[in-house]
Amino acid sequence: xxxxxxxxxxxxxxxxxxxxxxxxxxxxxxxxxxxxxxxxxxxxxxxxxxxxxxxxxxxxxxxxxxxxxxxxxxxxxxxxxxxxxxxxxxxxxxxxxxxxxxxxxxxxxxxxxxxxxxxxxxxxxxxxxxxxxxxxxxxxxxxxxxxxxxxxxxxxxxxxxxxxxxxxxxxxxxxxxxxxxxxxxxxxxxxxxxxxxxxxxxxxxxxxxxxxxxxxxxxxxxxxxxxxxxxxxxxxxxxxxxxxxxxxxxxxxxxxxxxxxxxxxxxxxxxxxxxxxxxxxxxxxxxxxxxx
Amino acid sequence: xxxxxxxxxxxxxxxxxxxxxxxxxxxxxxxxxxxxxxxxxxxxxxxxxxxxxxxxxxxxxxxxxxxxxxxxxxxxxxxxxxxxxxxxxxxxxxxxxxxxxxxxxxxxxxxxxxxxxxxxxxxxxxxxxxxxxxxxxxxxxxxxxxxxxxxxxxxxxxxxxxxxxxxxxxxxxxxxxxxxxxxxxxxxxxxxxx
Numbered sequence: 001x002x003x004x005x006x007x008x009x010x011x012x013x014x015x016x017x018x019x020x021x022x023x024x025x026x027x028x029x030x031x032x033x034x035x036x037x038x039x040x041x042x043x044x045x046x047x048x049x050x051x052x053x054x055x056x057x058x059x060x061x062x063x064x065x066x067x068x069x070x071x072x073x074x075x076x077x078x079x080x081x082x083x084x085x086x087x088x089x090x091x092x093x094x095x096x097x098x099x100x101x102x103x104x105x106x107x108x109x110x111x112x113x114x115x116x117x118x119x120x121x122x123x124x125x126x127x128x129x130x131x132x133x134x135x136x137x138x139x140x141x142x143x144x145x146x147x148x149x150x151x152x153x154x155x156x157x158x159x160x161x162x163x164x165x166x167x168x169x170x171x172x173x174x175x176x177x178x179x180x181x182x183x184x185x186x187x188x189x190x191x192x193x194x195x196x197x198x199x200x201x202x203x204x205x206x207x208x209x210x211x212x213x214x215x216x217x218x219x220x221x222x223x224x225x226x227x228x229x230x231x232x233x234x235x236x237x238x239x240x241x242x243x244x245x246x247x248x249x250x251x252x253x254x255x256x257x258x259x260x261x262x263x264x265x266x267x268x269x270x271x272x273x274x275x276x277x278x279x280x281x282x283x284x285x286x287x288x289x290x291x292x
Numbered sequence: 293x294x295x296x297x298x299x300x301x302x303x304x305x306x307x308x309x310x311x312x313x314x315x316x317x318x319x320x321x322x323x324x325x326x327x328x329x330x331x332x333x334x335x336x337x338x339x340x341x342x343x344x345x346x347x348x349x350x351x352x353x354x355x356x357x358x359x360x361x362x363x364x365x366x367x368x369x370x371x372x373x374x375x376x377x378x379x380x381x382x383x384x385x386x387x388x389x390x391x392x393x394x395x396x397x398x399x400x401x402x403x404x405x406x407x408x409x410x411x412x413x414x415x416x417x418x419x420x421x422x423x424x425x426x427x428x429x430x431x432x433x434x435x436x437x438x439x440x441x442x443x444x445x446x447x448x449x450x451x452x453x454x455x456x457x458x459x460x461x462x463x464x465x466x467x468x469x470x471x472x473x474x475x476x477x478x479x480x481x482x483x484x485x486x
Binding site for chain 2: 010083087128129130133203206207210215218219283284285286287288
């Protein structure tokens with residue numbers, strides 16, 4: 001058989017390729033936003049009353065302008081600098097609208113008592129660095145100096161919201177009626193690279209089976225699927241057993257999806273594939289940071 | 293039942309072979325597209341770096357304007373800044389010389405800020421406080437954009453040099469890009485304490 005001569009090297013090449021693709025999958029871990037999104041008090045420095053007020057302001061601003069001002073408090077940022085953590089978090093959460101880049105992140109790091117106000121590209125004109133430093137010094141620090149984080153962050157947050165509203169020429173009213181904070185439910189982080197991985201594993205399995213077992217395993221599985229469908233047809237088995245054989249049928253289904261799957265396979269090879277932060281506004285290091 | 297142990301084996305072999313060929317073709321096309329995209333990303337992020345470097349140079353220039361009147365005998369550092377700034381503003385300078393010029397501006401800025409320590413009346417002025425914030429901000433922006441540029445170059449280079457992209461890249465004439473690697477010590481933002 002002539003085919004055999006180049007079949008095995010080819011198979012091995014593909015296996016190595018697939019392994020290389022799978023190995024590029026590691027991300028730095030940041031918390032997922034809460035359901036409230038505008039207020040994420042992970043370090044628990046705010047009362048729920050303050051969170052409610054901040055949420056009302058933030059939601060109102062988004063409704064009127066599409067801009068997003070997000071407050072996050074964390075206990076610590078680990079090895080990263082506050083600045084790096086804040087920009088990475090802001091990009092990862094996609095704060096602000098895509099294309100408008102109109103997001104602001106207000107990040108408080110409790111163990112360092114550092115506050116960073118990170119301003120998206122689109123708002124650097126409305127809220128220049130000096131303004132963020134002003135807000136920190138004049139609106140936040142007078143309260144946080146006496147450990148009154150509630151009033152400090154609320155007044156700082158409100159100042160940012162008003163600054164953005166001014167840029168868009170809208171009024172923000174202070175009443176919080178009509179704005180309910182959603183319960184704190186954490187988002188499931190979705191992982192859309194799953195299909196690609198399943199497909200790769202399937203191909204690897206087929207290749208292994210072909211090279212070492214001459215497709216005995218696959219043949220056996222296909223035979224089982226056929227048998228089980230025959231059983232199903234006669235209705236001789238209970239619903240439970242039939243259902244589990246149906247799972248085997250899924251494998252067969254993946255076969256048909258070959259071309260679609262290989263498309264996502266090549267996509268998985270692109271740098272930083274999988275979960276991307278492409279959904280939101282971009283940040284370029286605007287803003288300022290300082291102790292509060 | 294047939295006694296043949298793998299009745300589907302022959303058919304499967306060709307199916308798998310076809311699949312393998314399909315994967316190779318698709319990955320070749322997508323590698324080419326990836327390379328073009330990565331190359332454009334490098335260009336784009338470099339022009340972003342140039343922007344923020346120039347605006348940093350302008351901010352530092354404002355600092356110099358504020359300080360220069362009071363400080364008579366420290367001409368060298370001001371001259372350094374002026375020279376580096378002209379490199380950054382020129383259209384012809386290459387990546388490395390611009391990166392170096394930016395580094396010189398960063399170093400000189402530190403010197404100027406140390407100098408200001410001796411002039412309490414400047415230090416206390418609101419104008420200076422604002423400049424200080426602006427300088428920190430522009431430093432941060434340079435750091436961010438430079439990091440993205442380096443990442444873009446690394447991503448591109450990885451695509452060009454890593455198997456199997458390297459084979460296709462060589463055929464299509466893509467080659468790795470060199471980039472400036474700043475001395476990690478110098479890359480830290482100057483510690484400004486007042």
